[in-house]
Amino acid sequence: MAVWIIASDYATYRSLDAFRALEEVNWSEAPNAHIAPGDVVYLYITRPISAIGVKCYVTSVGLPELEIDDREFWVDEQRLLERINGRTWMRLKRVAVFSDEQRALLKGAVLERYGLRGGFVQSRQRATVELLDYIESVEQGRMIVGDDAVAEAADFDPDQVAQFKGQIARDDYAVPDQTANAKTRGSAQRAFADTVKSNYNGQCAITGISTREFLVASHIVPWSEAPDVRLDPRNGICLSTLVDRAFDAGFLQIGTDYVVRIDWTKIVGDAVLGGALKPFDGRRLTTPERHAPHPEYLRRRLQSSPAQAL
Structure with a gap:
């Protein structure tokens, strides 16, 4: 099982709202992503949030078409059409949607101190052991804001x-x-x-x-x-x-x-x-x-x- 951090462009798709409403969503696959069923995915929500907002895991990959009706959460319909015509899809199942307080501890500027390259995510990257330990400490409430x-x-x-x-x-x-x-x-x-x-x-x-x-x-x-x-x-x-x-x-x-x-x-x-x-x-x-x-x-x-x- 691999653990990934994937960028979620909030100007294109309102992933926080989607995962609050739905247990599973469609997610377009990038070429040669090497993401497999059972992998864990943390979605890094881009500006204005600039933080990890959702934890999910991959239930299936390589789907030729959309299986879930989540079009209401697409802000940019043109981008959706481009992906429908040019990509395959995977399904992500919600594990957790992080609270405002958790997201404050999972902002890019904070995560950079624990190994997030550049302090933000443009596409996807594997989570290092140090970074994953920190994220899990926030998830489990072990991360008191003492640092x-x-x-x-x-x-x-x-x-x-x-x-x-x-x-x-x-x-x-x-x-x-x-x-x-x-x-x-x-x-x-x-x-x-x-x-x-x-x-x-x-x-x-x-x-x-x-x-x-x-x-x-x-x-x-x-x-x-x-x-x-x-x-x-x-x-x-x-x-x-x-x-x-x-x-x-x-x-x-x-x-x-x-x-x-x-x-x-x-x-x-x-x-x-x-x-x-x-x-x-x-x-x-x-x-x-x-x-x-x-x-x-x-x-x-x-x-x-x-x-x-x-």
């Missing part, structure tokens, strides 16, 4: 961002769990990230990288563990993407003295990763004049880490 990099790429509400910035200005840093859905998480992260990155003058506190696309406002005490300090800029450090991932996974740790240390016990058999992180071992964090990392937050992070010797 800072993911949250920065997620949808946000400008009004909520303004509200959260007001909270930060009032030293009110709490975001209760009962209000923290995917869009709220994205909005909170946006407000938090704007403040943290500004404090660090738009530079990674360890590497000095200043290219915006490679920077993340990383929580010291993770989002999932401390609702009361989720917006506290003293609970954030501006890090580059590699360093942020290493910090989250415990490969890189920051002591209460602001000194960076690498946990070499975690880096086994990956000389490239070791070489990338080695220059930072023993380096002192560059701290801002305002809202430097709170030593208590760093201590809490270290106490939750397997290595407690810092």
Whole structure:
């Protein structure tokens, strides 16, 4: 069984509406697609949605004509006629239509961090193991929106961002769990990230990288563990993407003295990763004049880490 991500042009065919109404739909086959019955297909809905919206599986392929009446969902009738005359068809059976909150976590900009080539789908591509693991975590509700990099790429509400910035200005840093859905998480992260990155003058506190696309406002005490300090800029450090991932996974740790240390016990058999992180071992964090990392937050992070010797 193969797992595919296939583009669904929303300006041609309203696939979300079709799968909400029908259990199975027609799908035109691309030449030499190599898609077989039993394969799983995730439909990546193009703009304005720009996210995976439907999971289905292939029930049959190579059909010479349409077997299901789903013409009402075709926006571009000319494109339908072209495909009727020039292609064979397969049938896709609905497994799930993802919710708004799930789609916020399955947007192209988020999926790119997990291996989606280019951050969007033009035709079809096989899902990598890493990408499939992430998609399944969203499906199964295992993906709490705790990943800072993911949250920065997620949808946000400008009004909520303004509200959260007001909270930060009032030293009110709490975001209760009962209000923290995917869009709220994205909005909170946006407000938090704007403040943290500004404090660090738009530079990674360890590497000095200043290219915006490679920077993340990383929580010291993770989002999932401390609702009361989720917006506290003293609970954030501006890090580059590699360093942020290493910090989250415990490969890189920051002591209460602001000194960076690498946990070499975690880096086994990956000389490239070791070489990338080695220059930072023993380096002192560059701290801002305002809202430097709170030593208590760093201590809490270290106490939750397997290595407690810092």
